[in-house]
Structure formats: structure tokens, C-alpha cells
Amino acid sequence: MHNSKEVFSFKNPVFRYNADIFAICAALSAVGIYHWGIYALWQILICSATAVLCEAVSFKAVLKKNTLSDLSALTTGMIIALLLPVSAPFYVGISASAFAVLAAKLPFGDVRNAPFFPAAAGFCFAAMMFTDAVFTYPASGSEFAFFGSEGFVKGETVFDMLSKGNSLSLNVFGRISLLSGSYPGAIGTTSMLVLAGGFGYMAIRHPKRLFTSAGYLLSAAVFAFLFPRVNSGRMSSVIIELCAGGLIFVSLLLITDPVTSPRKPVRAFLYGLTGGAVCMLLRYFSKTPDAACFSILITNALWPAVTGETILTKKTAEKYKKPLMKKKEALKRKAGTK
Amino acid sequence: MTHFTSMLTAALYAMLVQNIIFSTGYGMSESIRMAKRPKHFFMYGGTVTFFSLSLSLICFFLNKIPFIFSLETKYRIALYTIVLLAVYILSALFCLTVLKADKKFMNSLGMCALNTLIIALPVVDFKAGYTFAETVGTGIGAGFAFTLSMLLINTGMKHIHGNRYIPDVFKGTPALFIYISLIALAMSCISGQTLFV
Amino acid sequence: MKNKKSKPVLSLSTALFKGSFVHNPVLTQIIGICPIVGAATTAVNGLCIALGVTAVLTVTEVLTSLTLKKVPRWLRMAVYTLISLAVVLLCDKYIFSLTSDGGAGLGIYFYMLCVNALAVIRCEKFACKTSAVNALTDGVAAGIGYGAVALTVGAVREYITYGSLFTSPETLPRFPQTAMPFTVLVILGFMAAGHKWLLIKFYPDEVRDTFSMNAVYEKPEKKDPGLFADKNKAKPKVIRDYGDTIRPRHTDTEEKKGGDGK
Numbered sequence: 043m044h045n046s047k048e049v050f051s052f053k054n055p056v057f058r059y060n061a062d063i064f065a066i067c068a069a070l071s072a073v074g075i076y077h078w079g080i081y082a083l084w085q086i087l088i089c090s091a092t093a094v095l096c097e098a099v100s101f102k103a104v105l106k107k108n109t110l111s112d113l114s115a116l117t118t119g120m121i122i123a124l125l126l127p128v129s130a131p132f133y134v135g136i137s138a139s140a141f142a143v144l145a146a147k148l149p150f151g152d153v154r155n156a157p158f159f160p161a162a163a164g165f166c167f168a169a170m171m172f173t174d175a176v177f178t179y180p181a182s183g184s185e186f187a188f189f190g191s192e193g194f195v196k197g198e199t200v201f202d203m204l205s206k207g208n209s210l211s212l213n214v215f216g217r218i219s220l221l222s223g224s225y226p227g228a229i230g231t232t233s234m235l236v237l238a239g240g241f242g243y244m245a246i247r248h249p250k251r252l253f254t255s256a257g258y259l260l261s262a263a264v265f266a267f268l269f270p271r272v273n274s275g276r277m278s279s280v281i282i283e284l285c286a287g288g289l290i291f292v293s294l295l296l297i298t299d300p301v302t303s304p305r306k307p308v309r310a311f312l313y314g315l316t317g318g319a320v321c322m323l324l325r326y327f328s329k330t331p332d333a334a335c336f337s338i339l340i341t342n343a344l345w346p347a348v349t350g351e352t353i354l355t356k357k358t359a360e361k362y363k364k365p366l367m368k369k370k371e372a373l374k375r376k377a378g379t380k
Numbered sequence: 381m382t383h384f385t386s387m388l389t390a391a392l393y394a395m396l397v398q399n400i401i402f403s404t405g406y407g408m409s410e411s412i413r414m415a416k417r418p419k420h421f422f423m424y425g426g427t428v429t430f431f432s433l434s435l436s437l438i439c440f441f442l443n444k445i446p447f448i449f450s451l452e453t454k455y456r457i458a459l460y461t462i463v464l465l466a467v468y469i470l471s472a473l474f475c476l477t478v479l480k481a482d483k484k485f486m487n488s489l490g491m492c493a494l495n496t497l498i499i500a501l502p503v504v505d506f507k508a509g510y511t512f513a514e515t516v517g518t519g520i521g522a523g524f525a526f527t528l529s530m531l532l533i534n535t536g537m538k539h540i541h542g543n544r545y546i547p548d549v550f551k552g553t554p555a556l557f558i559y560i561s562l563i564a565l566a567m568s569c570i571s572g573q574t575l576f577v
Numbered sequence: 578m579k580n581k582k583s584k585p586v587l588s589l590s591t592a593l594f595k596g597s598f599v600h601n602p603v604l605t606q607i608i609g610i611c612p613i614v615g616a617a618t619t620a621v622n623g624l625c626i627a628l629g630v631t632a633v634l635t636v637t638e639v640l641t642s643l644t645l646k647k648v649p650r651w652l653r654m655a656v657y658t659l660i661s662l663a664v665v666l667l668c669d670k671y672i673f674s675l676t677s678d679g680g681a682g683l684g685i686y687f688y689m690l691c692v693n694a695l696a697v698i699r700c701e702k703f704a705c706k707t708s709a710v711n712a713l714t715d716g717v718a719a720g721i722g723y724g725a726v727a728l729t730v731g732a733v734r735e736y737i738t739y740g741s742l743f744t745s746p747e748t749l750p751r752f753p754q755t756a757m758p759f760t761v762l763v764i765l766g767f768m769a770a771g772h773k774w775l776l777i778k779f780y781p782d783e784v785r786d787t788f789s790m791n792a793v794y795e796k797p798e799k800k801d802p803g804l805f806a807d808k809n810k811a812k813p814k815v816i817r818d819y820g821d822t823i824r825p826r827h828t829d830t831e832e833k834k835g836g837d838g839k
Contacts, residue, residue, distance in 0.1 A: 104547045145763055149558045149770070151545030157536070158562050166565050170754050328570040339566035347535040405614030405758050409694050412607050454669065457688040461662050465655050472651045483650075490654035494697065496611045496689045503685055548777060552785075553605055554769035561762030568757050 056154060059300060060113035062247045066240040066295065067120040070230035073223055077182070078128040082229050086123040088132055092139035093119030100148050114153040114160075118142050121161040121295055124230025125288055125335065126168070127179045134175050138168035157346070159299050162338040169330065177201075177331045179226040182219075197226025200286040201331040204271050220285060231288035240294050251298040253307045257314020258293040258321070259284065265322035287332040289321065296335065302342050304351060317341040387517035390510065394521030400497060400504075401529040402560075402567040407497025411526055412560070415533035420488065424530065427492035429523025430471075432501050435464050436519040439502035440512060453503075460502050468493040497522060532563055589714065596718025599776065599783045602695055603726040604769040609695035613727050614761045616686035620743045623731025625672045625683060627724025629690050632668050633661045634723075635716035637696045638704035642712035646705050657700055662691040695723060726768065733764055 052058050074082040097115035101107060109115070122138045142164025150156045169176045181197030219225045223233030231237075245252055263280045270279030284290060297303060297317050304310045320340050324333035345351070394400050401407050407428075414424045439460055442448050448459065472489060475481040481489075501522055505515050536559035540546065546555055602608045609630070617623040637660045645653050665688055672687075673680030680687065699719050704712040732742055738755045754760065776784050 104549060145558055145766075146562065149546065149550040149555045149766065150540075151543060151547065155543050155545050157539050157559065163562055163565065166569070170565065170568055170757070170759070171752060324569060330569040333569055336566055336569040339562060343532050343535070343563050343566060346539070347531045402758060405611045405761075407611065408614065408758075409608055409610045413694070453685060454666065454688055457685060457691075458662055458666060461658060461691055465658060469652070469655055476651075486651040490651055490697075491694075494654055494658050494692045496692055499689055499692050500685065549770045549774045551773070553607060554766050554773060556607070557762050557766030557769055561759045561766060564757070564759035564762055568754075568759055 054112060056112040056114065059248065060117045062243065063117045063295060064113055064120065066243060067117060067124060067230070069236050069239065070124055070233065070291075071120065073233045073236050074124065074128070074229035077222075077224050077232075078180075078229060082128045084132075085126060085128055085130065085135055085229060086120060089123035089126070089135040089139045090116055090119035092136045093122070093143050096140050096143040097147070100144055101152075104148060105151070109152050112153070114147075115143060118147075118153075118161045118164070122164050122168075124291065125161075125165050125228050126176060127227075128229055129178065129180045130168075130172070130175045134168050134172045137171065138164040140164075141167040154301055156301065158342045159296055159302055159338055162296055162335040162342075165335045166339055169335070173330075179228070181226055182224045199226045199331070200282060204282070204286065228288055228291075231291040234285065234290070237290050237294060244294065244298070248298075248300075250305070250307060250310070251300065251303075253310040254297050254303045254314040254317075255293045257311040257316075258297045258318040259290070259314075261315040261318025262289060262293075262322050265319065269326070271326075283322075283325075287325075288334050292321075292334040292338060293318075296338050297341075304345075309349075309351070313341065313345055316345060320344075383513040386511065387513040387520075390514040390517030391521035391524070394518045395525040395528065396570070398570075399525050399529070399567050400500070400522050401525055402564040404500070406500040407495050407526060408529075408560075410491065410495050410497070411529045412533055412556070414488075414491070415530045415537060418534050421527060421530050421534075423485075424488065424492055425523055425527030427489060428495065428497070428526045429520060431464070431467065431493045431495070431498050432522045433516065433519035434467055435460065435498055436501050436505055436515045438463055438467070440505065440510075440515045443506055456506070457499065457503060460499055464493065464498060497526060533560060536560065536563075592711075592714050593718045593721065595783075596715055597722035597725065598772075599780055601722040601726065601772060602699075602719050603723055603765065604772045605785070606698075608698055609693045609723060610761075610765070612686045612690060612693070613730050613765070614758045616683045617727045617731035617734065617761075618682060618738070618756060619735040620728060620732040621676050622682050623728040624724075625675060625680070625687065626690075626727040626731075627720070628672050628675075629665060629668065629687055630693065630695065630723050630727070631717065631720025633664045633690050633693065633696055634699060634720045635713055636664045637661055638700055638712040638716035639709050641700040641704040642707060642709045645700075650701070653700070653705065654697055657697050658691055661693065661696050665691050695719065726765070729768065730761060730764055734761070 052061070071082070071086050074086075093115045094110060098108070098110055101109050119139050119142075122142060123135060126135055126138070142160040145167075146158050146160040146163035147153055147156050153160065165176075179197050179199050221233070221235040223236070225232060241252070241255070244255075262284060266280045266283035267276045270276050272279050272282060293314075297314055304313050317337050321334050321337035324330065324337055324340075328336075330336065398404075401411055414420070417424075442459070442463070448456070451459065468490070471493070472486060475486065475489060501518060505518055508514075510518060533556075536556060540552070540555045540559065543555075550558070600606075603610060603613065612626050612630070613623075616626055637657055640660055641653070641657070645656060648656065669680065669687060673683075676682065699715060703715050707715075734755045736742055737760075738752050773784065
């Protein structure tokens, strides 16, 4: 269990994982700040500070322990900020981060026992309470008077165009815009180049986590191929659907969470497949423009119900495998001598 | 074929799109209480499906009578409740005399039958103006939705029971409330939307 | 000579306090949350639900304790529903006079109090085994406890949605999403946590884990060990939970049936 003496220590596996997530989020934040300016930085700082403060105060008050050293609060805040548009008012980020910590983490002990991914829960809460603010994206290059102001030019996202039935082709994104991320979207979900770099980093540091991502992306791609919403061909549909919204971001950072997703490769792949299918079903049939985070919550709830595999069965299995085998052998020997 | 399609659509709507338990709260406390006994899920689910389907169908035909069609909401609910009681008593007598059911089953039969979900269904069907096929679909879908909710809530209970790191103030009921609220949050993105539109 | 096994008699105030606060039906047992989720959207609606539930509970419990003790259980449950329906139909006019919209905001949830699980559970667990006075006290206590939660939830929702309390809302709601169940369940979760904190602080002996799965996983062995079993042999402790104890299924010679999905 968490050793409070190992402060910010790479011996702590949770810290190691969160440090890598922080590195990827930092790269995405840098791109977001480059495109959207100081207001993206404000959004990231507000969300992260709220998450850290809520965890510091609430965990100290309720659990009488300090859990900031595993960096989970910081990464939760950053992920929420990267999913929000730069134009979202400050109270949206604050409420999302506070909900993520106070409702999705605190009641279950800590991040290692949370049955739902906290950042996804926080974003979904903000998406339901402040739908317009969360799903209205500013156009590239639009100017803001101050943080959270409404005086910006609203950009039309690919989701808007897909839902209106516009006939899209691959040139809806310019190639440079697609790589760099300078089109209407959330702060950290648009730059394909940096996200690809994130996948490469994850492949080096935590390769087993990518089984889940592979399942998620494959399932979404197959769905888009079989049921295209555009008239410009099935392959175009696959590329447009994958690049629209935060699907790739979610497949990199949210579905790969080692706490809620299975450890074994085959199960992780199936888990990803389920998440991707749920995401595409929600995209096609729900009114919510970007339902990727809702798919994470539904998969977190559905997978243990269907397979019987929960966070705690995984822990029990791993922790007690060796002593159980030893005890079994000892009993066999005893029965043999009798 | 169109009847089958509309029945299937209504069933999927009741089960997934507007999951009648997580989006409106009907039958939530009953599903939480029944979720504690995973071995009896299919029995509970089957019983709820039977009562929801039979009450929906009987009330569908009763609503064809002009006098009943023009009743006020409160008298309509009173009538549906009396019909439900009649169905329950007949089912209970059948189970006691023909099936020789034991005491435990009879206790759970009452819990399954006298349920806010069962009473709400015919009212929802009437207000939505459902056809016969859609009424059948909603009845079946509500039973499946109840079984799904029991399954999801039971998973939460297992997690909370085995998690010894939950703070003392959240152990038991508080953590279960929060767990169910997160499931309801996940379902809320699709609730209130029509299927295939 | 005094009967040593007689239970201590509670005073009226203690009985009311324990029934409403310590053993609050919503916050400790999750009974009857459907009307709170669906109807308690404003403080006045919460008050109407509170009054309706109290009326249903008291009348049902008193009548149960007076007349239904000898009736078989399966039939009693139908009679509870009939009694509750009669009470709800008689008192709706008076309760709806408190609201400005004639009860329209309550929808069908008020009339569905006739199948509220609270009345069934209180009657079965208590009223059919005790006197009418005790049943009345229990009904009032449970009604007060339930009503307090309904009123609080309604007030919180009204304040978040309209920014007012106990006034008829004339403006558009700021947050119409508070009508969705997940907000109510979050509010109830934190209320239950606060309630538990108060219990742990002031009444630690009364703290109970109502939804512990111990009843499912720690059942005592009832099976006959058989003619040839060694009855002097100590049986291994059967605990099938997910804590840190080693699961004995791998060590027992007999295969245990489990409901844990593994």
C-alpha cells in the first residue's frame, strides 16, 4: 500500500505511471498553449490547482493522509483541462476537477481503488451541467477579451458537420492543421503529431497498456467503416471519425488506465473493443457531441459486471498467487504423508 | 415486420436509451435491495418482466374503454394499482396452489410485483400513446433494464464490500449512492433521446 | 423478580430520534428513493412528499398492527398497497394546496407512494409484530426521517436550479440538469456520509453497514459433513471476500459454491 515516506519516488508504481502521463499531458499542453495562448495555460492551471487543492484538503480531512505524492491529482486536473475548450469559463474547470476528486476518488479511498476513471467522471459531470460551454469551441485564431469571456468567434467542429449530414471529405482538415492541431477543438485533443508521439512514448514505457488502445481504435475504425456518416468513402469515414473529437486522446490516456482496465493483453484488447463500440454507438445515437468520456464510464461499469473482474479481484489474485500456491503444495504434502 | 421493429425499438429504448431505472428513478430502491442476491437475478428479472408485461397489456386494453381513457391521472393510477393487485393475487394463488412455491419465493414475489417501476410503465405507455407492439416492447425492455441495473449495482456492492480503503464515513450506503450516481451520469448522455432519430 | 431478558423500554423522544435519525430509512437503508429522485425538485415538493409518506406510514402501520397480524405475508403486502392508495387519494387535495401549481410538479410520483417500499418494509419488520402505539411511533419516526431527507434534497435542488427557496419559481432554471437522477444521488451520497460521520462521533454503537455483502459471502456452514467426516477436525474459516485474507477455496477439500463471478 501507499508509503507516505516514498514521496515523489519512482519506487511507487503509481507515481511512475502518473509521471509518464504528466509528460504526455505537458507536451499536449505546450501545443495547446502555442495555439490558444495564455488562456489555455489559465485553463490548465485552474483545473490542476483545483484537483490538487481538493485532494489535499479532502484526503487530509477524511483519510488523514497525504496522497499528492503519487501525482494522480495533478494528472486528473490536466486531463480534464485538455478535454475542455479554451473558451470554457473558469467555473466549468473548477466544478469538473472538484467532482473528479470529491465524487469519483474520495469515496473509494484513492485512485487505485476508484472503480471509475476520475477525470472521465469529472468531464462528464461538466458536460451534463454546462453542455454549451463544454461543447462550444472557438475558431482558430479567435481573440478573447479575458478568460471565460463569450466574445469569441465560434468555430464549426467536425462533429457539427457530421451531425448536420454535411458531405465531408478528407480535406475538411488541412494536413498541416491535422498534424499541428490548429482547428476548432479542445485544448489537447487536436494535434495528431503530438498524440502520435504520446503513443510512441507509451509504447516504450508501458507497452502493455497499448493493447487497450488498439482495441478501442480498431473497434471505432470498424464501426466507422461499416456505418459511414460521410459520402466520400469508407476510408475517409474512418479517418474523419477517428480524428474528430477526443477519441484518440481518450484511447491514449483514459482507456489505458491500469486501475480500471484489465492487465492481461487479451482481456485488455477486448476491454478496448467494448469501449470503442460503446463510444461509436453513443456518437451515432446520442445528442452529446463528443461521448468518448461517457463511453469510458459505461465501460468501467459494464466490464466488471459482465466478466466478474474487478480492481480488487485483480489485486487479490496477484498478491496472493504465490502464497496460495505454496499453501496448496504444503497441504498436498500433508495429505500425502497421512 | 414493422410491428417487430417497433417492439424491438421500444424495448431497446426502455432498456438503454431511456433506461427507466437510471434516468427516472422508478424501481431504483427495489433494484438496490434485490441486487444483494446475485443468485436470484434471473428469477427477479423474470418476475418483474412478467408483471410489467402483463400490467402494460391489460392496461393497454383497458385504455380503449372511453370512460377509462378520459380518467384523471390520479384515478388512472388507482385503477392500474388495483389491476396490479389483482394480477399479483392471482399469480400468488397460482404459485401457492399449482407450483407449491415456498415462503421465500412468495416473499420475493410481492417485492417484484409491488414496485414503482411496474405501476409507472402503463402510465408512461399511455402518455406516449404507444401501440400494442410498443407496449409489449416496453414491458419486456423494462424487465431487462431492471436485470441490467441489478447486475451493475451488484458489481458496485462487491467492489465496496471488498475495498478496505474506503473511508469510514463512506463505507456502505454513502459509497453505494455515489457509485450508482456515476452509473446514472454515464447513462444520462443518452437518456431523453429518441432511438434512430 | 424481573425478567432478565426483557428489552429496555425507550422513551417516546428516544424512539422518535432513533427511528428518524439513527436508523434513517433513506440514508442507512436506501428505501423509497424513487419519489425523492423524481419529485423532490423544490423545497415545497419535498415537503409534500414528506407529508404524504408520513401519512401513509402512520396509517398503514397502525392498521397493520391492529388487524393484519394473522394474515399471510403475501396477502398482507397487497393490503398495504390498498391502504396506502386510500390514504394517498384522500390526502392529496390537502397536501397539494401547499404548492402553487396544484401538485403538477409532483407528477405521478405522489400517487406512487402507494407502492413505496418503505411502508412494506416497516410494516413487515415492525408493525405486524408490535402494538399499535409502538407502530404509530415508528411510523411517525420513519416519516420524519424520510421527510427530512426529502425536504433537504428538495431545498438543495431548488437553490441550485433557481437560486431561491420556498418560492414559486418564475424564472427559467439555471441548471435544468438537477432534475436528473445523478445529481440527487450525489447529494444523497454526501448526506449519507455526513450522517455516518455524526453517528460515528456520537452513536458509534449504532453504526451498521446495511449493504455489507457479509450476508452473502460469510454464510455459516449448514451442510451435513457426512457419516465418515471427522467431526473433531477443526473447520477452516470460510471467508469469501476480497480483502487481504487468503481465499480458502483453494485449500478446502470441498468445492464451495461462490457468487463472486470468478
